[in-house]
Amino acid sequence: MSKINRNNSFQEQLFSWANQKGQKVIITSNPLLAESTYQELEKRHPKVSLFPHTETLPYDFFSPSKHIKNLRMQALSGLLADKTNILIISIQALMSPCPDKAHLLPFELLETNKNIDRKNLISGLQNSGYERKDIVKEVGEFALRGSIIDIYATGYDEPIRIEINESKIESLRTFDPTSQITTQKINSFSAIPPYEYALNQKGINLFKKNWRNYFDTFEEDSDVFKSIAKGKAEEGSEIYLPLFFLGKTSVINYLDKFDTVLLDKNVLKEIKDYELLINERYEEYRYDITRPLLKPSELFLTNNEFKSFLKDREVTNITFKDFNSKKITKAKIKSIQPTKEYNHQIPEIDDRVVHLFHGIGIFKGLKNIKTKSTSNECLEIEYRNNSKVFVPIDSMHLVSKYFGPEEINIDELGSKKWERKKTLAIKKTFDTAAELLKTQAKRNLRKGKKYQIPKNEYFEFCREFQFIETQDQKNTILEIEKDLQDSIPMDRLVCGEVGFGKTEVAMRASFISAFNNSQTCILVPTTVLAQQHYESFLKRFSNSPINIQKLSRDITVRKRKEILSHLKDGHIDIIIGTHALLQGSIEFQRLGLLIIDEEHRFGVRQKEKIKKLKEDVNILYLSATPIPRSLNFALAELKDLSIIATAPENRLSVRTFIYPFNEHLIKESIQRELLRNGQVYYLCNDLRLIQDRKTRIEDLFPSHNVDFIHGKLKGSEIEEKMLLFQNGQINILVCSTIIESGLDIANANTLIVEEADRLGLSQLHQLRGRVGRGKKQAYAYFLKSNRILKRKKADKRLKALKDSDSLSAGFLLSLKDLEARGAGEILGENQSGIMESIGIDLYLRLVNRATNQIQKGEIESFILEKDIEVNLNTSTYIPEDYLPDINQRLIMYNRISSAISLEELKDIQIEMINRFGLFPKELKALFFESELTLIATEKNVNEIKIKKEDIEINFLDSTKDKVFKKGVDFKDNIKKIYEGLNLDKKIV
Numbered sequence: 012m013s014k015i016n017r018n019n020s021f022q023e024q025l026f027s028w029a030n031q032k033g034q035k036v037i038i039t040s041n042p043l044l045a046e047s048t049y050q051e052l053e054k055r056h057p058k059v060s061l062f063p064h065t066e067t068l069p070y071d072f073f074s075p076s077k078h079i080k081n082l083r084m085q086a087l088s089g090l091l092a093d094k095t096n097i098l099i100i101s102i103q104a105l106m107s108p109c110p111d112k113a114h115l116l117p118f119e120l121l122e123t124n125k126n127i128d129r130k131n132l133i134s135g136l137q138n139s140g141y142e143r144k145d146i147v148k149e150v151g152e153f154a155l156r157g158s159i160i161d162i163y164a165t166g167y168d169e170p171i172r173i174e175i176n177e178s179k180i181e182s183l184r185t186f187d188p189t190s191q192i193t194t195q196k197i198n199s200f201s202a203i204p205p206y207e208y209a210l211n212q213k214g215i216n217l218f219k220k221n222w223r224n225y226f227d228t229f230e231e232d233s234d235v236f237k238s239i240a241k242g243k244a245e246e247g248s249e250i251y252l253p254l255f256f257l258g259k260t261s262v263i264n265y266l267d268k269f270d271t272v273l274l275d276k277n278v279l280k281e282i283k284d285y286e287l288l289i290n291e292r293y294e295e296y297r298y299d300i301t302r303p304l305l306k307p308s309e310l311f312l313t314n315n316e317f318k319s320f321l322k323d324r325e326v327t328n329i330t331f332k333d334f335n336s337k338k339i340t341k342a343k344i345k346s347i348q349p350t351k352e353y354n355h356q357i358p359e360i361d362d363r364v365v366h367l368f369h370g371i372g373i374f375k376g377l378k379n380i381k382t383k384s385t386s387n388e389c390l391e392i393e394y395r396n397n398s399k400v401f402v403p404i405d406s407m408h409l410v411s412k413y414f415g416p417e418e419i420n421i422d423e424l425g426s427k428k429w430e431r432k433k434t435l436a437i438k439k440t441f442d443t444a445a446e447l448l449k450t451q452a453k454r455n456l457r458k459g460k461k462y463q464i465p466k467n468e469y470f471e472f473c474r475e476f477q478f479i480e481t482q483d484q485k486n487t488i489l490e491i492e493k494d495l496q497d498s499i500p501m502d503r504l505v506c507g508e509v510g511f512g513k514t515e516v517a518m519r520a521s522f523i524s525a526f527n528n529s530q531t532c533i534l535v536p537t538t539v540l541a542q543q544h545y546e547s548f549l550k551r552f553s554n555s556p557i558n559i560q561k562l563s564r565d566i567t568v569r570k571r572k573e574i575l576s577h578l579k580d581g582h583i584d585i586i587i588g589t590h591a592l593l594q595g596s597i598e599f600q601r602l603g604l605l606i607i608d609e610e611h612r613f614g615v616r617q618k619e620k621i622k623k624l625k626e627d628v629n630i631l632y633l634s635a636t637p638i639p640r641s642l643n644f645a646l647a648e649l650k651d652l653s654i655i656a657t658a659p660e661n662r663l664s665v666r667t668f669i670y671p672f673n674e675h676l677i678k679e680s681i682q683r684e685l686l687r688n689g690q691v692y693y694l695c696n697d698l699r700l701i702q703d704r705k706t707r708i709e710d711l712f713p714s715h716n717v718d719f720i721h722g723k724l725k726g727s728e729i730e731e732k733m734l735l736f737q738n739g740q741i742n743i744l745v746c747s748t749i750i751e752s753g754l755d756i757a758n759a760n761t762l763i764v765e766e767a768d769r770l771g772l773s774q775l776h777q778l779r780g781r782v783g784r785g786k787k788q789a790y791a792y793f794l795k796s797n798r799i800l801k802r803k804k805a806d807k808r809l810k811a812l813k814d815s816d817s818l819s820a821g822f823l824l825s826l827k828d829l830e831a832r833g834a835g836e837i838l839g840e841n842q843s844g845i846m847e848s849i850g851i852d853l854y855l856r857l858v859n860r861a862t863n864q865i866q867k868g869e870i871e872s873f874i875l876e877k878d879i880e881v882n883l884n885t886s887t888y889i890p891e892d893y894l895p896d897i898n899q900r901l902i903m904y905n906r907i908s909s910a911i912s913l914e915e916l917k918d919i920q921i922e923m924i925n926r927f928g929l930f931p932k933e934l935k936a937l938f939f940e941s942e943l944t945l946i947a948t949e950k951n952v953n954e955i956k957i958k959k960e961d962i963e964i965n966f967l968d969s970t971k972d973k974v975f976k977k978g979v980d981f982k983d984n985i986k987k988i989y990e991g992l993n994l995d996k997k998i999v
Contacts, residue, residue: 021332022051025273028327029056029097034269037099040277042066043688043758044331045101058096062086062262064104065249066687066788068679069289069311070296070304072247076788078663080207081150083109085166088203090265091115098269100262102278103285103686106312108249110207111256112264114214117201121173127180129160136162136202140210140244145896148188151205157893159928163188164202171200174928189657191926208255210242221254226303233301247302253309261312263320272324275331282314288686357901363413363421364392365850369400370422370429371413377897379888386933388888388900395423404888404904405940413850436849437857444861459500459627460603462527464492468555472522475554476515481657484512490653491520491631495604501629507655509780510662510755513633514544516655517606518551520631525557525584529603533587536609538563538726539733539749544587544608552585562588565726593617608633609751609777635773635780665783665791669767669809672794677763678711680792681743684761685715690736691743692750692781694764698723704765705745716740721747751777757785767793768805775812879947884957885981887937894927907941916941932981939985950992957984964991 029035029052039045042064049061063082065075075083089095091112118135121127136153137143144152147161147170154161163170169185172193183200184193208214218239222230230236238245253259289307297304307313358364358374365371372392380389380401389401390410402410413419422429480488487505494501507513521531535541545561552559560574560583577583581600586592605628607613670676677693684691695704701719709717718741720732729749735741737756744750744759751774762782767775775793783789793812799805849857894900903923910916920938924930930938943955954965957977962984964973973991978984989995 035271060095108252122199139204411852440857462495483655483657487653524604531604690759715742719745760789766796
């Protein structure tokens with residue numbers, strides 16, 4: 012083999028080595044280097060594979076994330092199938108245990124048009140450790156629905172939908188786990204286990220036998236032993252991997268054919284450091300009888316075993332360097348419109364709900380109610396004294412989820428108390444609606460400037476965006492473009508999770524504004540965020556002539572005067588600043604767009620103050636958790652609302668933990684992050700203790716850089732330290748809540764918050780958004796204070812945060828905040844009592860209905876019932892065996908009943924067939940009923956009934972009423988109804 016040229020750069024040496032023949036392995040000194048090397052080589056070589064480290068500590072209580080498990084199993088499977096020419100691995104991953112080769116053999120191969128034993132497949136999945144769910148969202152899950160089986164198999168990027176017809180596989184299709192819509196057909200796939208340990212009977216028996224041979228402890232003391240013995244996975248079981256097989260295995264066992272090694276020169280030092288860490292942790296935990304440990308040499312690859320592996324191979328030593336390439340290449344992916352499930356707040360079992368006629372009760376689920384000839388699903392609601400109401404699905408619009416104080420009592424059926432509350436609420440909603448219409452009318456009278464979009468320049472600016480826009484992002488951008496081209500000034504709230512692309516939305520609006528000779532003012536709450544936006548805008552607008560400046564407390568008096576002068580004479584197109592922009596001395600020449608970022612951080616007075624800068628200004632609010640007042644305005648349609656709820660590709664949800672303060676836990680969580688070369692935020696909001704925390708962490712991690720920042724430091728010092736942290740020169744940043752609106756650092760993926768129960772819900776959510784900005788699994792630890800008075804309320808906030816551990820929690824957390832605070836108000840305190848008494852959801856629906864009625868001039872009556880009755884005299888519902896998940900059934904019922912056009916109904920039908928399979932007769936009838944309700948609205952029909960002998964169609968104009976004889980069967984009846992409505996429709 013030819014030697015590599017030492018005079019070349021690291022990149023050239025690497026590429027030259029990789030181009031040589033044979034199967035090769037690259038061993039780096041840390042996981043981050045392995046990752047960056049893989050990213051560079053995969054662009055040039057088709058058969059490159061990365062085996063990632065578990066991102067856990069030796070003898071950890073944690074298991075790797077599902078994402079990491081999947082990548083590891085994928086890599087091992089590729090090695091076993093001889094699909095890898097170059098394997099890239101860190102020394103930490105090489106030394107850690109992995110499963111035996113036999114464990115990676117597929118337990119099932121599935122192909123289209125081949126027979127399938129459904130029972131055997133399900134039992135194989137369960138025995139391998141796959142978890143049955145109602146809806147498949149993550150690797151290692153499967154779901155059953157009638158003729159459909161969904162599996163998210165290990166080693167695959169997307170889950171697979173199997174459609175079975177009479178014991179034969181009719182189709183295999185991959186599907187998007189978010190939208191659940193299928194993406195493409197495949198011919199075959201094989202399933203391998205979801206865990207690195209074996210949960211089949213053979214694996215369990217071997218584990219139990221080996222455990223008893225190794226350890227002299229009481230089995231019932233160990234959670235791991237008890238779970239595995241029952242065939243259930245348990246957190247942290249990977250430390251017993253050798254017990255499931257015939258001894259320890261490392262990746263070396265998979266590398267028989269790999270005879271060439273490229274070795275990072277720092278590997279030998281790192282082996283010693285890693286062995287030291289292994290031994291330290293072994294000594295620390297070896298005496299825990301509930302969790303007995305294997306000796307390091309029985310679990311991990313030793314230094315001598317590693318040297319022995321290198322001995323028979325050709326080894327090239329070079330010094331590895333990190334690649335600084337951070338550009339994201341645009342991949343061609345199918346954008347799928349997510350279902351807007353946040354529009355209908357679907358209740359879960361035991362949630363409080365409000366029925367318009369009966370009041371507040373407890374939702375107990377769906378119940379099938381049978382009559383003589385029909386069977387239909389109803390919502391079961393429990394009231395005081397165990398009395399119940401069963402609400403038919405077609406009256407679901409009368410029920411809404413209750414958002415308000417949890418302490419509120421449920422109502423008594425037939426009580427006049429609810430009637431009084433409802434009457435008062437309806438009266439108040441008319442007052443509110445009149446007030447809202449007055450405000451809206453004033454807004455509509457304001458005339459702003461209609462903006463033109465410069466087609467070529469704007470297209471070029473959009474093309475320079477480095478990432479792939481999500482569908483929600485595209486929709487929001489289109490809505491803003493439409494607003495800016497209208498003469499009525501924009502007043503829009505964009506609610507998008509931290510890191511979901513709100514800044515790009517603001518940049519495009521600013522670009523349009525600048526090209527229409529208007530100035531943009533971007534108001535942010537902190538100096539740190541002002542600096543971040545300033546740098547981002549300068550970089551993004553670098554190819555345009557647009558002049559951008561920053562105004563905050565850290566600039567000199569001279570520079571400030573210069574900026575104010577240039578703002579006044581129109582030389583500045585975009586100004587980014589903090590509260591400094593609110594001072595009376597500031598004058599704009601032609602302010603056209605005001606963007607308020609993190610709007611929940613500003614007081615109402617401050618917002619009103621900046622609005623007065625210009626009456627006809629376009630306003631764009633950006634927020635991850637809008638404060639309840641703003642949310643109420645948006646929900647009540649006083650200002651327009653856009654929601655960016657789709658996560659960028661490959662983004663993982665932050666794992667959230669809530670614990671009492673624990674120094675041992677703090678040390679482990681920091682250690683875990685540093686092991687994968689990541690960075691840590693340690694938040695201590697008590698400025699008296701910040702220096703102490705820095706010293707303590709330095710003592711624990713003397714070889715790492717620790718620093719601190721808080722709001723009392725000079726602006727220039729904060730800026731300098733944040734820049735060092737961004738560049739990776741600070742490993743652990745001890746900080747105050749100043750980072751709440753901080754830098755976007757993809758490598759900072761652990762957040763520890765002291766006294767988290769002293770912070771507000773939206774603040775906690777914002778802080779959690781500081782981590783998880785890249786592709787790595789991020790962790791947030793919220794530590795409780797032992798000296799807090801309002802413990803119950805604080806615990807409720809932390810529980811809401813943990814329960815919403817998802818990528819799209821901001822909007823839902825605002826609703827939780829409404830509950831925790833007691834609903835807030837729309838037009839002042841006098842409204843909050845009414846809202847709490849009937850719930851925010853019903854209140855806003857009543858306001859919207861009252862608004863519509865005032866606009867139509869109908870102020871005498873108040874109707875919230877459906878005006879049209881369609882009774883097909885047959886069962887119309889979604890059978891449980893077709894769609895077992897009650898929440899999904901409720902969502903689909905809600906979407907079907909909320910459809911406003913036949914096209915929308917048709918789209919729902921296509922989606923449901925795609926996701927759940929062909930319709931049973933009850934569901935077909937439900938769609939006919941919904942379709943006829945929509946047609947009846949257009950045809951001025953108020954009633955369609957299939958009776959014992961006849962079919963009746965009653966019109967609003969009774970002279971047009973029709974009665975005709977029933978058909979021979981249901982299909983014939985539907986055909987006759989369509990004929991009676993003068994419609995030519997083929998009935999399938």
